[in-house]
Amino acid sequence: MHFVEAKGILYSKNGMNLYRGCTHGCIYCDSRSKCYNMPHAFEDIEVKINAPQLLEKALRSKRKKCMIGTGAMCDPYMPVEAELKLTRRCLELIERYQFGAAVQTKSDLILRDIDLLTSINEQQKAVVQLTMTTFDDELCGMIEPNVCRTSRRFEVLMEIKKRDIPTIVWLTPFLPYINDTEENLIGLLNYCAEAGVKGIISFGIGLTLREGNREYFYSALDRYFSGLSDRYRREFGYSYVIPSPDSSRLMGIIDDFCERYGIMHDNDRCFEYMSELPEKYEQLSLF
Template identity: 45%
Template sequence: MIKEIRAKKILSNLKNPDPWFGIKYNMNLYRGCEHGCIYCDSRSQCYQIDNFDIIHVKINALELLKKELSSKREKGTVGTGSMSDPYIPIEKELRLTREALKVIASYYFPVHVITKSDLVVRDKDILQDINRIYGAVSFTITTCDDDLAKKIEPRAPSPSSRYRAMEILAEAGIYTGLTMMPILPFIEDDEENIRCIVEKAAAHGAKYIIPSFGMTLRDKQRAYYYKQLDRLFPELRRKYEVKYGNQYICSVNNAHKLIGKFKELCNRYNIKIVMDKYHGDNSEQLSLF
């Protein structure tokens, strides 16, 4: 279901650019998501989205974006994709993300797009324009197995499609890599999966991989995830309950070993584990480990 809404503002300011993604201004053009990922943290109660599967389109987003960018005294990276994927299927018709990127380009702001969709390739021309200042596209990939991805991310394009899109953008000179998160305990936390993700990333032009070896689980998000586990992996819910209880941060099994293997592979393929960010007045980078 699609609903139109009018937003009060479109950019949320971060006091300091976040150390993982370098984002200073966060932009969500849509509220809710069509991809149906079983693990999505945005289902949590704190985000106050009653039904995450209903898509709310912010019909005044472009008007607000122009007004807000024109008033910004500090240039910083505009990030999109943290709460709702900017390239959900309805974007193919509405083209709201494409038009927003045009606005951002016209004000000479840097951009970091995070997505699970190969639709981002459509906007390669605008991203190349933005990239004269700074433009990054991160594809979220947590498994190389298209069949497994179809279960846990049922309406998102396959990992294979995302890798192909990454290669196209990389060949166009756009800074691109992966957000390898979440890694689902008991489902994706094995060395073979990590090896496959890194090797395919290297083969398709990734310059960086931002990892998180685990997942979050809280309130409504946990309830939804466990319901999906009961349907898809009925033997796993009890393992989660025993191991994690009511924990919010749920680290994978053998995290230390997997992190070591991940770093070894990234070093072998010359892939960074901290992305280069828009410098502005601060060129400091922080280590994740």
């Protein structure tokens, strides 16, 4: 872990990354890709120590309330957050200045801040996004080794449901010949239905590989799934998109399930929902 003074904190569409790098160890992580030009080791977390000051300045200068997002490139609830509390301090500012928040994570540490998320949702809007890839906890421990298991994430969803905070689940990625099975998918979808999620985001049944994350992924396959990296090389070569052979059928299962349970499942609509602050909230904030 090392500290930097960032020059800015909000990027396009009002998103922010308080950290850079990650220690969750997910074997498929695209953020390892060399195209992001990270100047340090991925697990050597870069901490934007002045993020709260930059965020407060940005919020005070905005003329219109909006949603503030975090978690797109790095998880805001990595273990270092338990000590540093940058995410919590930023949520406190979002609450104080009456903006909305959309937070994406894999970690149950988000429950520490459920008081702030509840308050933000009551006065404006909060959306919690959780990524779930693998219903079987033992397999999840291989694919996402340093973060809470999927069964625990389901418990997080249920706790958030009690607070009437809307949730979006990212069902992605699915690794061909590992977790791209109907059994895995149905288990995850049943979790979503029981937790009453607002929406599901899925970019197809598969994953993406680029220089940097491809090598890390293949190394993990060699540790846990003997011979599978050779199969990937034969079938996919250096392709960016790595689709499951069963992608169409499994995507059909997602679509049918979401229609049956009234779950929003158009990706564009999910992103619109997470970025829009309803006019009624904006009007209330004027008084």
